[in-house]
Amino acid sequence: MALETKYADLISAAKTAGVSDLQVREQDNVLYIDGTAPSGTVKDQLWSVYNKIDPDFRAGDLVLNVNVNAAAGTKAKVITESSNLNIRKGPGTDQPIVGKAAHHEMVTILSNANDQWSLIKTDAGTEGYVYTQYLQA
Amino acid sequence: MKQIQGKTLLLGVLVLASVQFTDCKSKKADTDTSTNTTTTIDSVTTPAPAPVEISADDALKSGLVDATKDFPGVTTSVNDGEVILTGNITRDKLPTLMQAVQSLHPRKVTNNLTIK
Numbered sequence: 001m002a003l004e005t006k007y008a009d010l011i012s013a014a015k016t017a018g019v020s021d022l023q024v025r026e027q028d029n030v031l032y033i034d035g036t037a038p039s040g041t042v043k044d045q046l047w048s049v050y051n052k053i054d055p056d057f058r059a060g061d062l063v064l065n066v067n068v069n070a071a072a073g074t075k076a077k078v079i080t081e082s083s084n085l086n087i088r089k090g091p092g093t094d095q096p097i098v099g100k101a102a103h104h105e106m107v108t109i110l111s112n113a114n115d116q117w118s119l120i121k122t123d124a125g126t127e128g129y130v131y132t133q134y135l136q137a
Numbered sequence: 138m139k140q141i142q143g144k145t146l147l148l149g150v151l152v153l154a155s156v157q158f159t160d161c162k163s164k165k166a167d168t169d170t171s172t173n174t175t176t177t178i179d180s181v182t183t184p185a186p187a188p189v190e191i192s193a194d195d196a197l198k199s200g201l202v203d204a205t206k207d208f209p210g211v212t213t214s215v216n217d218g219e220v221i222l223t224g225n226i227t228r229d230k231l232p233t234l235m236q237a238v239q240s241l242h243p244r245k246v247t248n249n250l251t252i253k
Contacts, residue, residue, distance in 0.1 A: 025189050030245045032189045047232050056228070057235050060247045065240050081207070093203045115240045116203060131203060133237055 003031035003061055010049045010064075017042040019066055034065045040136050043068055070109045070118070070137035078105045079136045087128035091117030099126035109135070191218045192242040204237035211250065218244025226250045 003026050004011065011024055014035060019042065022035040037043040043066055050064055051057065070076055078085045078101045085103075088095040091113040101107050101122050110119040113129060120135070121127045192200070194215045201213045201220065210225035211234065220243045226234060231252065238246055 023186070025186060027189050028244075043236075044232075047236060051232060056231060056252060057246070057248050060245050063239050063243060063246065064236075065242065067240060092199065093206055094199075115242075116200065116237075133233070 001026065003029070007031055007033070007050075007053055007062060010046060010053060013049050014046055014066065017045065019046075029061060031062045032065070033062065037066045037068050040068050042066075065115070067115055067132075068137055069112055070135065072109055072111050074109055074137060075106050076109050076118075076120070076135040076137050078103060078107060078130075078134060080134050085130055085134050087120070087122070087126055087130055089128055091129045093131075095129065098128045099124075101126075101130065107135070109137075190242050191244045194218065197241055197243055200241040201238065204241065205234070208234055213238075215243075219247060220245070221247045221249060223249045224251070225253055228252050 004024065011033065014022055014033065018038050019035040020038070023033070025032045037046070046064065046066055050062065054062065080103050082103055084100040085105075086093075086097045087099040087101060089098050099122065101120070105122065107120045107122050107130075110121055110127070112118050112132070116132055117129045118132045118135060119128070120130050194217065197215045197218070197220060201215070205211050205213055208226060208230065211222060212224045214221045214223075220238055220241070222234075222238070231250070235246070235248070
């Protein structure tokens with residue numbers, strides 16, 4: 001229970017911000033916080049609270065897994081540093097590249113394959129998987 | 138004589154059938170009652186929280202290849218669900234890397250990165 005006290009501000013921030021399916025569990029001296037954030041802004045806000053409690057994430061006593069699940073059919077923006085985003089045949093960097101989406105291009109989300117990969121379609125008609133972290137709903 | 142035997146047999150069958158049907162009815166009623174009792178008990182008991190999902194080391198390793206692709210200075214190793222990060226990173230990129238790594242369902246993440 002000690003870790004729940006240490007990260008109390010983070011847990012209450014998640015509740016206030018409307019994180020759904022929120023689960024807080026402590027197991028073998030690690031606290032696991034899972035849930036679905038309503039937006040990318042909320043996710044970033046929670047990570048900045050985490051960074052404030054545990055500067056540079058050094059303690060190794062929390063696994064924060066709060067993801068934003070963009071609904072199928074919605075548009076998302078490609079938020080790579082500056083380069084194009086690879087579109088792949090399957091969910092994994094070992095999969096062949098079938099196309100590219102430009103930096104800041106808007107693409108349509110078709111489905112979420114898992115926590116890491118989303119199936120998307122570009123306006124030009126290229127369909128495939130991209131790393132969800134580079135999409136902003 | 139044969140006719141009487143036939144009638145007796147028919148009557149016997151009818152009696153047997155009626156007894157069995159009645160049995161069925163009463164059994165069903167019994168079952169219903171017991172189900173109700175079980176439901177009441179279930180609603181009182183609170184379910185135990187689901188155990189934390191931890192990925193297997195192989196799944197973590199392949200996930201880490203994707204997660205660290207854009208962080209050339211970062212090296213990772215996996216040991217029984219624990220992800221250990223070594224190498225160099227800039228402070229502004231650290232949250233992005235940690236978000237990607239912690240969403241892979243590791244048992245824990247040890248950050249031994251040198252922040253430049």
